[in-house]
Amino acid sequence: GDQVEQSPSALSLHEGTGSALRCNFTTTMRAVQWFQQNSRGSLINLFYLASGTKENGRLKSTFNSKESYSTLHIRDAQLEDSGTYFCAADGNTGNYKYVFGAGTRLKVIA
Amino acid sequence: ETAVFQTPNYHVTQVGNEVSFNCKQTLGHDTMYWYKQDSKKLLKIMFSYNNKQLIVNETVPRRFSPQSSDKAHLNLRIKSVEPEDSAVYLCASSSRTGGSYEQYFGPGTRLTVL
Numbered sequence: 001g002d003q004v005e006q007s008p009s010a011l012s013l014h015e016g017t018g019s020a021l022r023c024n025f026t027t028t029m030r031a032v033q034w035f036q037q038n039s040r041g042s043l044i045n046l047f048y049l050a051s052g053t054k055e056n057g058r059l060k061s062t063f064n065s066k067e068s069y070s071t072l073h074i075r076d077a078q079l080e081d082s083g084t085y086f087c088a089a090d091g092n093t094g095n096y097k098y099v100f101g102a103g104t105r106l107k108v109i110a
Numbered sequence: 111e112t113a114v115f116q117t118p119n120y121h122v123t124q125v126g127n128e129v130s131f132n133c134k135q136t137l138g139h140d141t142m143y144w145y146k147q148d149s150k151k152l153l154k155i156m157f158s159y160n161n162k163q164l165i166v167n168e169t170v171p172r173r174f175s176p177q178s179s180d181k182a183h184l185n186l187r188i189k190s191v192e193p194e195d196s197a198v199y200l201c202a203s204s205s206r207t208g209g210s211y212e213q214y215f216g217p218g219t220r221l222t223v224l
Contacts, residue, residue, distance in 0.1 A: 033213060037151070041198060041218050048212040084151055090211060097166050098143075098213060100153040 006101025018075035133201030
């Protein structure tokens with residue numbers, strides 16, 4: 001079955017507001033990555049976490065391997081934040097095989 | 111700054127033809143991956159190679175075959191393409207040393223099968 005459940009599937013935000021995206025894992029994961037896929041289709045690295053919290057500008061991400069979830073917080077959303085956000089989790093299989101969530105389609109509205 | 115390169119960007123072909131996609135990374139990584147992204151944007155891993163050795167081979171049709179000449183290159187060949195092969199194929203690389211296995215992706219190759 002699916003190992004990574006990502007929510008919400010779609011989200012609209014007004015400029016200047018914020019929200020959180022979440023990924024729940026059904027098995028123990030070694031690490032998680034978050035990506036933004038822009039309109040050209042490129043996957044942009046946002047965060048890589050093996051544990052804890054990282055922050056970069058208006059983005060903050062947390063990975064809790066014990067409780068099997070990760071979050072991505074966006075604050076003060078800007079139009080260029082629009083796109084699809086993916087989490088990808090690396091299971092403890094030793095094969096470094098990442099499993100992707102289904103993505104969150106974010107639209108930032110002026 | 112691009113460090114994972116893919117060619118071609120786009121490819122349109124007919125059912126039954128053979129296609130090949132190339133991927134090269136200049137990050138010095140030892141592991142490379144092929145992913146397929148379908149029309150619903152779902153990303154699924156197909157293959158991964160570590161130092162030219164196949165380490166992940168998901169359930170993909172036998173007409174798909176990866177080829178690695180060295181750890182910086184991983185190509186994908188599809189013999190006799192089918193309509194359901196229309197998708198974006200994304201190449202990625204990571205390093206298995208140093209404790210961080212962060213993946214970096216190329217821009218993708220969009221395949222359309224008529």
